[in-house]
Amino acid sequence: MNAPGVQRSGPGALARGLGTLRSLLPQASDYTGVRRTWRGDLVAGLTVGIVALPLALAFGVSSGAGAEAGLVTAIVAGLLAAVFGGSHVQVSGPTGAMVVVLAPIVAAHGAGAAALLSVLAGIVLVALGASRLGRAVAYIPWPVVEGFTLGIGVIIFLQQVPLAVSAPVAPGQNTAVAAVAAVASAPWPRAAASLGVVALVVATTLLVPRIHRSLPASLLAILAASLGAGLLGLEVERIGALPASLPAPALPGFGISDLPSLAGPALAVAALAAIESLLSARVASGLAGPDGRTTGPYNPDRELVGQGLASVAAGLFGGMPATGAIARTAVNVRSGGRSRTASIVHALVLLGIVYLAAPLVAQIPLAALAGVLMVTAGRMVSVGTARRILGSTRQDAVAFVLTAVITVAFDLIVAIQIGLAAAALLTLRQFAKLGSVRREPIPGPAHDGDEHIAVFRLDGLMFFGAAERVLEEVTRTSSADGVEVAVLRLSQLRYLDATGAQTLVEAVRRLEARGVTVLLKGVQEQHLDLVRRVGVIAELRHHRHLFDSLDDAVEHARSHVRRARLPSATA
Structure with missing residues (x-):
């Protein structure tokens, strides 16, 4: 008597499994509306590609894996995450938070460890997404997310200060400390030239939308700054020489004895990639583009799978682990990106730059990119949102401020952990009063x-x-x-x-x-x-x-x- 019931449940379970699998894979609906948005997507992809280039190179160098690893990650992971990820506007690649985790691992195990870690962490991310654990980010309270966003906006701004004043800083320094040190050691009058480039970019970025909202303000600002610096002969730092080509894909070299020592770091990298990518996607879903509309929902489980596949592919090409990058994602949205096409174009732009336009891009002033990111950081900080949270409840205000401060003072993983702990303790205190x-x-x-x-x-x-x-x-x-x-x-x-x-x-x-x-x-x-x-x-x-x-x-x-x-x- 039980056999028919078992037989009926088999197809149902299979159908549910296939439905879950389909929800984690690319779909034709991902590109619905591209006919309306392709112009904005193209402009946004070009803008983000140029903005992402120096960041990818710098993050590769800072991690110890090399500039080429950072560039490979931005191209390969950026492309695959755009196609397979769960967000329509997320831009992925190497990030500063990941560099903080990677640098000591690479120092201990060598540059080749970055590629192996990328593959291992990517496999873990795919498993997490397939297990439907991505929705755990929904349990992160709104004040913690907004505190994280505020802190990241401040960090992005502070990260640009050394470039804005042409003052190098020692690697590994806290962002706020490095910004203060850069201003104190600024090489005047050379710093004045860099600040002039930043001012031109900021002014252009803010004024162009008033002329016409569909104009690519960030891209025009970078072009204006590059032409101005060239015509005036300003002594400002440029992006500089780029790698000439991408390596062929291959399995990272490793021995069986390497796996136990890298298992813990791989889990840490996967955890960081999951948290940063999901929070970035969640923040991006609430960002408004030039038309004033938000970008819409995202699929957290699919985002984990997409980021996992992207990191695996990046590792096979000799790259490093990738995550969703809130700075580049914000530039994408603010520049008019509305679909995955923009993120795909961003990766193709980087690929094209490597083979076709490296000498031209090498002349872009780093201060111009700093100006673009400073404007982006300023737009991420919502005074109205901060006012609403601070005026809500004491425990939410504490969680918001604590998360923002610790994000700037330490890093986002510590901030999320402490912010969640503070929110949980304060909430438990309120719940305890219900008993x-x-x-x-x-x-x-x-x-x-x-x-x-x-x-x-x-x-x-x-x-x-x-x-x-x-x-x-x-x-x-x-x-x-x-x-x-x-x-x-x-x-x-x-x-x-x-x-x-x-x-x-x-x-x-x-x-x-x-x-x-x-x-x-x-x-x-x-x-x-x-x-x-x-x-x-x-x-x-x-x-x-x-x-x-x-x-x-x-x-x-x-x-x-x-x-x-x-x-x-x-x-």
Whole structure:
């Protein structure tokens, strides 16, 4: 009789599995509307490609893997993440946060470790996405996300300060410290020329949209700055020479003995890539383009799969792990990117630059790119959003400020961890207030001896955050008032966890040790199994001290009080 049911469930499970697989793969609907948006996508892709070029080279060098590794990652991972990822506007590639994690690993294991880590971390990301764990980012509170966004905006701005004043900084320094040091050691009057380029870019980027919203402000600003610097003969730093070609794909060289030592770093890299990519995609879904419209939803599970495949491919080409890059993604959206076409164009632009236009791009002033990113960073900081969060609740305001400050002071992973911890602790503190205990009067007419009976009503949430307070209240009240019988009403408990049940065990144990008989009333069906397994009922003086009716519990309590008085009365 069971066989037909099993057969019917087979096709259903298969259909669900195929549906899940389809949702994680590219679809024709990914390019719906491209006929309307292709112009904006093309301009945005060109702009982001030029902005991403020096960042890719710099991040490759900073990680220790080399400039070529950074460029390969921006091209290969950028292309595959655009096609397979879950966001329509996400731009992927090497990022500063990833460099912080990679640099010590590469220093310990050599430059080749970056490619192997990219493959290993990519496999982990694909597994996470296929397991549908991407939606865990939805549990990150809004104030933490906005604090992260604010902190990243500040970091992006501060990262450009050394370029803006033509002052090199020592690698590995905190971004804020490096910015201050750059300003202090700025080589005047050369720094004035760089600042002039930045000012021109910022002014052009802000003024061009007022002329016509569809004009590529960032691209025009970079062109104007490059032409101006060339015509005036300004002594400003340029992008400089680029790698001449891309390497052929190959498996990273490694030995079996390398895997145990790289397993931990690979998991750390995968965790960073997952968090940064999902948060970037989530932030990007709320960014508005030149038309004032937001970019729309994203698929977090597919985003993990796409980022995983992108990192695997980048590793095969000798690159490094990739993540969604909020700075480049923001430039993409602000420049008019509305579909995956823009991110694909960005990767193709970088590829074309390597083979066709490297000498021309090499002449772009780094200060011009700094100006573009400074404007982008400024637009990421929403004063209105910050005001709304700070004016909401104290715990949300604390989580917002703490996340933003720690993002700037340390890095985004530490910021997310501490921000989540702060939000969780403050939320638990609020939830703990929802769990209460109070002594109630005995219903109905009073009887002799009722003063020796205490009825306690436990309400709301009985979990680890509220358990200790409930325990103290019950035991303190019962011992102070000459109580001989305590009735614990549990019918109004909405939630009970193991700690809450253990607290009931402790309460019963303490009261019974003092000679107070404990009666339980109204244990709900969903809590009964937990109460039994933890041992609450076993601690009762008698297994029948469990009641469904308050009247029955009170009558039983009165009979206990009467029996306690009976010997003295007969004497």
